[in-house]
Amino acid sequence: MAAIGPALTFCVLLLPFMGALMAPWLVSRIGGARAAWLLALFPALAFLHFCGFLPEIARGEVRTGGYAWVPSLNLSFSWFVDGLSLAFALLITGIGTLIVIYSGAYMKGHPHQGRFLSFILLFMGAMLGLVVSDSFLMLFVYWELTSIASFLLIGFDHEREAARRAALQALIVTGAGGLSLLAGLVFLWNITGVTQFSLLVHMADGLRESPFYLATLLLVLGGAFTKSAQFPFHFWLPNAMEAPTPVSAYLHSATMVKAGVYLLMRLQPVMGDTPAWEILLPFFGGITLLVGVLLGLRQTDMKLILAYSTVASLGLLVMLTGFGSSHALEAAVLYLLAHSFFKGALFMAAGAVDHEAGSRDITRLSGLRHTMPLTFAAALLAALSMGGLPLFFGFLAKEEIYAALAAGNPRAVFFTALAVIGNALMFALAFATGLKPFIGARNRTAAPVHEAPPALLLGPLLLAFLGLACALFPGLSHTYLSSPMASAVAGQAVTIDITAIPHFRTPLALSLLTIALGVLVYWQLDRVRDVTTRALDALGEGPDRGFDHFVSGLVRAAVLVTRVVQPGRLHIYVAVTFVMLALTLLVPLFAFGELPAMPVWPKDMLIEEAAFLVIALIGIFAVLRARNRLTAIVSLGIQGFAVAVIFLLFGAPDLSFTQFMVETLSVVILALVMTKLQLTLSDHRPMREALLDATIATACGLGFTLLLLKALQMPFDRVLTDFFNTYSKAIAHGANVVNVIIVDFRGTDTLGEIAVVMITGLAVLALIRVRAGRRAT
Amino acid sequence: MNTLILRTVAPALTALMLLFSVFVLLRGHNEPGGGFIGGLIAASALAIYGIAFGVGAVRRALRFHPMAIAGAGLFLATLSGLLSILFGVPFMTGLWVYPRILGLEVPLATVISFDLGVYLVVLGSIVSIALALEQDSETEIPDAEVAQAPPLEQVPLRGKRRRRDRQPRETR
Numbered sequence: 001m002a003a004i005g006p007a008l009t010f011c012v013l014l015l016p017f018m019g020a021l022m023a024p025w026l027v028s029r030i031g032g033a034r035a036a037w038l039l040a041l042f043p044a045l046a047f048l049h050f051c052g053f054l055p056e057i058a059r060g061e062v063r064t065g066g067y068a069w070v071p072s073l074n075l076s077f078s079w080f081v082d083g084l085s086l087a088f089a090l091l092i093t094g095i096g097t098l099i100v101i102y103s104g105a106y107m108k109g110h111p112h113q114g115r116f117l118s119f120i121l122l123f124m125g126a127m128l129g130l131v132v133s134d135s136f137l138m139l140f141v142y143w144e145l146t147s148i149a150s151f152l153l154i155g156f157d158h159e160r161e162a163a164r165r166a167a168l169q170a171l172i173v174t175g176a177g178g179l180s181l182l183a184g185l186v187f188l189w190n191i192t193g194v195t196q197f198s199l200l201v202h203m204a205d206g207l208r209e210s211p212f213y214l215a216t217l218l219l220v221l222g223g224a225f226t227k228s229a230q231f232p233f234h235f236w237l238p239n240a241m242e243a244p245t246p247v248s249a250y251l252h253s254a255t256m257v258k259a260g261v262y263l264l265m266r267l268q269p270v271m272g273d274t275p276a277w278e279i280l281l282p283f284f285g286g287i288t289l290l291v292g293v294l295l296g297l298r299q300t301d302m303k304l305i306l307a308y309s310t311v312a313s314l315g316l317l318v319m320l321t322g323f324g325s326s327h328a329l330e331a332a333v334l335y336l337l338a339h340s341f342f343k344g345a346l347f348m349a350a351g352a353v354d355h356e357a358g359s360r361d362i363t364r365l366s367g368l369r370h371t372m373p374l375t376f377a378a379a380l381l382a383a384l385s386m387g388g389l390p391l392f393f394g395f396l397a398k399e400e401i402y403a404a405l406a407a408g409n410p411r412a413v414f415f416t417a418l419a420v421i422g423n424a425l426m427f428a429l430a431f432a433t434g435l436k437p438f439i440g441a442r443n444r445t446a447a448p449v450h451e452a453p454p455a456l457l458l459g460p461l462l463l464a465f466l467g468l469a470c471a472l473f474p475g476l477s478h479t480y481l482s483s484p485m486a487s488a489v490a491g492q493a494v495t496i497d498i499t500a501i502p503h504f505r506t507p508l509a510l511s512l513l514t515i516a517l518g519v520l521v522y523w524q525l526d527r528v529r530d531v532t533t534r535a536l537d538a539l540g541e542g543p544d545r546g547f548d549h550f551v552s553g554l555v556r557a558a559v560l561v562t563r564v565v566q567p568g569r570l571h572i573y574v575a576v577t578f579v580m581l582a583l584t585l586l587v588p589l590f591a592f593g594e595l596p597a598m599p600v601w602p603k604d605m606l607i608e609e610a611a612f613l614v615i616a617l618i619g620i621f622a623v624l625r626a627r628n629r630l631t632a633i634v635s636l637g638i639q640g641f642a643v644a645v646i647f648l649l650f651g652a653p654d655l656s657f658t659q660f661m662v663e664t665l666s667v668v669i670l671a672l673v674m675t676k677l678q679l680t681l682s683d684h685r686p687m688r689e690a691l692l693d694a695t696i697a698t699a700c701g702l703g704f705t706l707l708l709l710k711a712l713q714m715p716f717d718r719v720l721t722d723f724f725n726t727y728s729k730a731i732a733h734g735a736n737v738v739n740v741i742i743v744d745f746r747g748t749d750t751l752g753e754i755a756v757v758m759i760t761g762l763a764v765l766a767l768i769r770v771r772a773g774r775r776a777t
Numbered sequence: 778m779n780t781l782i783l784r785t786v787a788p789a790l791t792a793l794m795l796l797f798s799v800f801v802l803l804r805g806h807n808e809p810g811g812g813f814i815g816g817l818i819a820a821s822a823l824a825i826y827g828i829a830f831g832v833g834a835v836r837r838a839l840r841f842h843p844m845a846i847a848g849a850g851l852f853l854a855t856l857s858g859l860l861s862i863l864f865g866v867p868f869m870t871g872l873w874v875y876p877r878i879l880g881l882e883v884p885l886a887t888v889i890s891f892d893l894g895v896y897l898v899v900l901g902s903i904v905s906i907a908l909a910l911e912q913d914s915e916t917e918i919p920d921a922e923v924a925q926a927p928p929l930e931q932v933p934l935r936g937k938r939r940r941r942d943r944q945p946r947e948t949r
Contacts, residue, residue, distance in 0.1 A: 668821070747888075754854060
């Protein structure tokens, strides 16, 4: 068992991806609804596998495993399962199973249901990999994969512009955060020298004292805050509600958006407990909590209300993670678990209502309790948990929050007040979605409404009951889930022992205050909505508009830059290229004082050498004086041939040979190009332009001359010459050293070069074709 | 280009240059020469033929598109490099065999096939560029029409006759 354990876990990590591959095929074969039940087996199996870890993890052990990936870079594909990873893994696979079943019914009859299920499973695999990753790089790869899966799912309904915009927005925001995270992880690696989270724990002290601690923290927060929709990056999450409801329930409330919180919790034992951590996290978390609930109040769409309350919940979680006491961490853990249950259930219930009643507007829906009693039960149970009423998991979390925050000092009082306001408003939001559409008079205008089918009910009911069961059997849930998870987050053994029986102390008083406030807001919901709407409108544009401005600004800047660097005129391209060449040649020579000594005129120059030099000079002169282009091209050839002969005289036959052929062919091809491009026969440049070009040409020529002179004046290193002379015949069986180097010693270079030759040929061919085609039309 | 002298000389010149290019390619191992130069010489040979008789004639004589020849060359060169992997030596290591052919020991190596690949790539790429440029400059007629009207009517040379006779089979 010990031997197959790791291999089994590895296969389980691949399971969702296999499901993703099979989904489209299965759906096309046996239909969406049945395929969904079958596909749910993949996450269900993974769930069972991870359940097998529970006893071990509860004893405080960890499960590790993995394979070497790039051993030379110290990279591995390795996983590390402790309380935190396990809790997440169970949430992902457990809720994932329910979501797949739910999607089968929700997307029934959709032409792309197979694609949808495939994306969901792809995301599941990515998220599962993310939470069990031990290696930094593996975490990053999975992190980006979740962003991509989220992009695909938000933009699933790609024919609507709003969906496309939301998808792109989510991808850009989380993608930018991903880059920031990558930089942060590289910093972590460089500071500590380790690439695995499991080893990072031992490096905590060195990391906190490092001068780069703050930079690392900010970069990591950049990743976590964008992923977990913290203010001011919160705007993408409500827009992501363009996705079908199963996606909102799964990615954008229960799992993916918690990836940022996961990362913070994972790093808490290593990076936490510093002033920067305890200022930044509660501050941004607190703002996000307030912004989330306030923006949520003005909404009437059930999904949007839930989305904003998710933003608020994520803020609360970040605030608790950064608050800096082990009690607060316990509260964060409890709230995270409770939130996954009740928010997932509420989203699925909202989806069921939308599916059956055709609307999600709470001002239009009413009296659904008669027609959808089971949905109502699920929604109400979830809302009770979200509102934090006794006997529910949410209540435990809330008690723990107040117990942790109410420490007496001014900072604690401030955050307690924040939490009370946030929770009270969330209470109102909970009942606005979980109670309001179901009570009141029966809505007569809408089409006849039926109860949702079993597949749509299974998820919300099960999750809502879990929220109750976890609180009714606190011993069980604490031993197996919350205590090991809190221990992993705190970095030391922690036991949670809160129960659902109220104690008459400060936390209970605060809870009662919260509930009272919540009831008040709920009672006056319409009036509160008007007030917040008016207040928020007065504030003007939010970051969502800002994102649009940013994107359009980026596009304008790109157009501007393109217009500058790619004006479309060959003359400018060539000029820029040669100016850069001249600068590259001349600037280092002058800047480093590496100018060559004045060369001495050779005394024993042979008459034929001199003659060919003169011919080359005549060729160049002819180029300059040529009246039409053809003469110029041929004259250039004269100069080239003269140089080739000089090569020959100096004992470089191969070089000379090649030069001859290249010169011949360039004259031929240039002449052809000329006739093809139908250039004017002669040169019409104005004096000013011609002078400028002459200057550039002279500078290039001067640069090359100086460089070659310098090279000749350096002492000649014979190592390579001797090597090739010695081994050319002995190893490569060839007497022509030049050719042996080309085809044998440095054959791989040549392979690259001929590939370039061929690609250039293809490109030229394509350009000619494009031209010819354009002329034909 | 419609000069009788060029048209008379071109076939002989082209044949000679092609032969010479192969000679240069093979002798490159021990004397000046090699695939690059050989390929350039062969390309010039075909350029001369093209100037004398037009693009269509060259294309028909080549049978394959020059880019296909270049592609085959690149494939051959890569294969020559990959072959060494089968023998457990690093990529691009030269392999030598010495078979006896007609009682004569002939050293053969992957180096030679690699060089042949270089030759073909250089030949194919340059010829395809030259032909494409030439074609557009001499006529605006698309390929098919060029094929139907070869500019060789008046020249009673055997080689060309044959080529023209073969032409109807290749109408694409």
